[in-house]
Amino acid sequence: MAPGVPPNSGDNWKAQLVVPPKDERYRTEDVTATKGNEFEDYFLKRELLMGIYEKGFERPSPIQEESIPIALTGRDVLARAKNGTGKTAAFSIPVLEKVDITKNAIQALLLVPTRELALQTSQVCKELGKHLNIQVMVTTGGTSLKDDIMRLYNTVHIVVATPGRILDLTTKGVAKLDQCNVLVMDEADKLLSPEFQPLIEQIVGFLPRERQILLYSATFPVTVKEFKDRFLRKPYVINLMEELTLKGVTQYYAFVEEKQKVHCLNTLFSKLQINQSIIFCNSVNRVELLAKKITELGYSCFYIHAKMLQSHRNRVFHDFRNGACRNLVSSDLFTRGIDIQAVNVVINFDFPKNSETYLHRVGRSGRFGHLGLAVNLITYDDRFNLYKIEQELGTEIKPIPPTIEQSLYCR
Template sequence: MENQTTKEAGTDRTLFGQIELSKKVAQAIFDMGFEEPSPIQAKAIPAILEGKDMIGQAQTGTGKTATFGIPMAERLDPKDGRVQALVLCPTRELAIQVAQEIAKIGRLIDVKALPVYGGQSIDRQIRALRYGVQVVIGTPGRILDHLSRKTLRLNNVRMVVLDEADEMLDMGFIEDIESIIKETPEERQTLLFSATMPAPIQKLARQYMKNPEFVTISRDKLTVPLIEQVYYECKESQKADALCRVLDMEEIGAAIVFCRTKRGVDELVASLESRGYFAEGLHGDLTQTQRDRVMKKFREGKAELLVATDVAARGLDVENVTHVINYDVPQDPESYVHRIGRTGRAGRKGIAVTLINYREYRQLKLIERVTKARIQRRELPSMADIMERQKEAHKQRVLQLLQAGHFGDYKSIISEMADEYDPMEIAAAALKLLVEGPEAEKEAEDEVSEFGNTGAEPGMVRLFMNIGRAQGIRPQDIVRTVAEEAGIPGNVIGVINIYDKFTFVEVPEDVAGRVLGVMHQNMIKGRKISVEPAKAR
């Protein structure tokens, strides 16, 4: 656990920031990468633990799921198999996400969370409910379906959460929400989270909540330093290799690399050291003596890379940091700003680099939107790019040696070899050995597409969308929406085939993951769609 933010609070209690939690819940959230409460968590969790109703006005990305998930795990009885908490969400995607996070928070105390939503077999959900779960997370329509079938009973519910209430209002769910709330006990605790507070949401709060606490987190003034910000896309399994390629191409003086967890720091340091980089790790498990030793090496340039967690890096004042690298995407825009503010100081040039997989593209766009910053996409350097840069660097080193002279015994070696080989070839062979090593690395060019055979042209991926002519969809609608949401030029989108109830669209393979990540469950002409790789016929 991070020494800076946690300490013992008793034999079976632990402090998370200033919030006292059971040891098992605290351990679960530390394992998830939470090192200290976010602003909304610090304000809201104590009130929720006291059993108060609460209205939280906060946008996505502030850590609000854990805000209600942590007290939920603390207050529920895992030995009681009846439904004790209900979370209503506007979309299937959010319901799944919330259920996954609550399951992680409650994993060490055996709290079971079940997402229920349309589009999934209701029989499977019924079987899960019969088996016994403490938390149900669902969309209003499917929750009402279960209530009408009497496969879900809410008479033992202690806590009701309305997540993204304004979005549920926009989707016309308010009457459904009221019908569901009426099925729960009056003495329940009610929590409402909403980015905005329109009049119908305020009316709902007045009618169904008792003297709610109001917590708001404003991010309107969140700004970032004037430094260059870029991101690279890569598969999660290739992230360490991608980082090394970036390090080899950038002119790095000193860099701080941020990881989400202590375990991630240790694993990345080991990986970097095995590849020949001078890296040191910094996290809360280090003693003060160890921390001082690490920082001394970093400040003196004996370690070019400092790999750290957010909390461990707090308060660092290090000059000449040329790069900040987000190896793991920060959990919220505030963390992003705090991280990258460690470079570009005192008028010096600074660069912030973020590595993402395609599922994290939406989180990156949220950071852009909130911070009002432009984060530029770059292509990962190829091995050929790196080789070219290394050749140029070695050329400059050779030129410096030529200008300095003093070649000693090396001249006699060349003289002996020159009787049999051309001096030009001898020099080229020496440089090749210097640049490429005994075994020149080769980059595999025949990697199989992660999407399989979708029936698209080479270099493209064919995607299926469950929307077509019957919904008034035209090719320009597809092109405009995909280009805007995925941040790609419209002219790279390939063949579009629109049928009565579905559409096929081809996109370049290198952006297909991103298109899938941002378009699935997104909207086209006001209609929510599903997107998946097509299957070749």
Template sequence: MTNSDELTVAIISTTTMNTNTKSLLDDLNWKEKLKLPPKDNRPKTSDVTNTKGHNFEDYCLKRELLMGIYEKGWEKPSPIQEQSIPIALTGRDVLGRAKNGTGKTGAYIIPIIERIDPNKNAVQAIILVPTRELALQTSAICMELSKHIQLRVMVTTGGTSLREDISRLQEVVHIIIATPGRLLDLVNKNLAKIDSCRVIVLDEADKLLSQDYNHLLDELLYSIPNDRQVMLFSATFPLTVDDFIKKHMKQAYEINLMDELTLKVPTRELALQTSAICMELSKHIHLRVMVMTGGTSLREDISRLQEVVHIIIATPGRLLDLVKKELAKIDLCRVIVLDEADKLLSQDFNHLLDDVIFHLPQDRQIMLYSATFPLTVDDFIKKHMRNPYEINLMEELTLKGITQYYAFVQERQKVHCLNTLFSKLQINQSIIFCNSTQRVELLAKKITDLGYSCYYIHSKMRQDHRNRVFHDFRTGLCRNLVCSDLFTRGIDIQAVNVVINFDFPKLSETYLHRIGRSGRYGHYGIAISLITYEDRFSLHKIEQELGTEIQPIPKQIDPSLYVAEYQMSGENIGEKQQENSASASANKNS
């Protein structure tokens, strides 16, 4: 097909769409004649079903926009959309916190489309995102929703052709979706005219308000009119949001739907998640929370410590380094918490903890939290704690909701076995564990060669790369993640319904933390371990130590044990797990 043929097809398609749109606008039964996608009957969590019962029509939106919304498959607004859309339509600044995957994009795109004049040849809205992948994803939604209005949407990000952007800007553009650096470059070159733009959105604002982008945002906002509307959306907000609000927002309407966020420590990822919870819970008290971990800028930590800090969330090595340099003063600190204490009390950190606690007052309070405790906890208790109150809920917590299987294989058969599992299982998202960083990268390459989407993450990667992989996997941009034990502790990704131990662990606590990545927050999942001849003793030992049974994998795995669409009530699934366990025992005995 030639370029002229493609142009002809595009014109005919657009003309047809315009004709269909006009006919539907005059039709009282327009809704019945829309081309709707198949209805999504999968069970949904309360963060998208706990609505007030609004309909999109309640917001007096243009019929062309309503047509795009319904043809996208959106039936009713989610909680974040219910709270955001009517406020955003008034032009008021909005500060929205909600979990990923709950409709944040629609919460700002719908009011933007409603307020744009398609007949005005000017950039009327800017949406800033931190990555090209998110920019493309957002633009796709924007174009689908506005397809009956004929809005012109442009994506511009770093690492792409500047010449193409310049060419696009010669045409009509109503909405720009961009990363801050590229847009500012175009503005400074007088190529992007944003003096008529009265709406700017920061999506994934926690990343955009980091040190990497902060000064760029200041410059961009000074380039648009003073009577603009500013909207921030994210799952978490760093302390820098306060400075941004004071500088650029006017009486922002705050929406907070983050009540159910549950994430923990001792890697940097877990430290950041813990700080997010801490800041949300203390937002009305104005506590100052600081995160410090290895692999980040020491200069930034030193700078932050010159200000007021009430709570430090840290990895042991970095904190001790700053304490010994007399930069972090902890002589007035009377509470210390060890989260994921089994890891912190390992040989890697034990001597560091002794040093940190030595610098605290004698009348301190110490709290330890973990799913498992190694023997070293006894030494720590004797040395540093006084009559601790013990809480043990592990009889109900350890493996609830997770059905465990093993498959005996030879080492050289593992990749073939994994390929078979991918083809037979109904995977929403999966995490595959290896015992070394080298094997992580090799396996990820083999999975990609097999044709499956796959990311990998391990402790030897650069921190910013780890952050991006974690973020993208969590937001569902990739189905499979290969990782080392870096990813076993506290990470909460509820879309994961399958965990695979490509390499079987030696320790029961490692096994427990690994398979706990499935079956998060009351959902159900399966864990499958590939067992070689050398692993058989570890398998038996872990079963004994955890008081559980890992069953031989059946030819067919019941989807109701791990696929949301097939799931019954929790009681019935529990019965199903017991039936499988009894069947497995019978097979072993026969």
């Protein structure tokens, strides 16, 4: 019997596969690829350029290339990029460029969610602007309020703050934001979580009507979109994390008990228009057991996992790719290698433990920008993971409806 083929898996099914044509437009670009810009291209003040080069920056990173010229024009920006790619300088450089040191007023407010990030951000601002005579102040909770009040009697051009502390200083009338024309929110997804969002909205109320808002985040949950729609004006959207977007993949969850999973899977098979599907389990043992169950239910099925001989895995993969079978049960260890355009349905029989695994699994459907469907079987113990993964990926996994529109996952 062929490896990866459960017992009694008849070959009477011939896959009627619809393989979408390859489209060059959907090739992902390397996030490290730059356009070859230089910092001089942005016509920055000579003193700012000196600070940039002294800090060791040679050329703008991708997020800096995308962000700096747009921010300099005064337009609102919504930028999505990974941590560690130069986000802080991407907003600090335009902020420093636009400060007028002849004005004794707070002209920019940089909001961050943690004290550590506030200190780090203010340090970057001070280093980049060391030749500009710009006064940067950092203020966070857990430090002396009296010291901050005394500091604000002197000139301050840029404030780097956590939301609670700056709101306290502003409502007391000590920190005046009526001439603060730029608001930067770094780690915007965290700043717009329920803990901070009411504070943020109050802070925005103290800013002048004509202001610029720059949002930077690794993920964009629904809260960020709501804030953008309410407060940003025609923002320029930058997304340097295409590999994290789940374009074209509709995601559902079904709450089930462990013992109901196979029955639920059987219902999905009977109701869905499956071109080809991949079903994920969290262990090698469960992969083989489930493949056997699916075959007993009368559906064609292969299985694959990392403990199989490489030659066997190659054969299963080759046969599945060529349409010899409609369904493949797989372990995670095989996730990244599967790139089959005919797969339009992914089912998480076992829900993954982390967002990276979820992304890689779900990314098996809807390849090359085509449509796909992801169905997650969720037990009581999975409910926290479901919420966590939604938050981390800035995506929405909806309850499964009684009927699923074919147009969502079939061309």
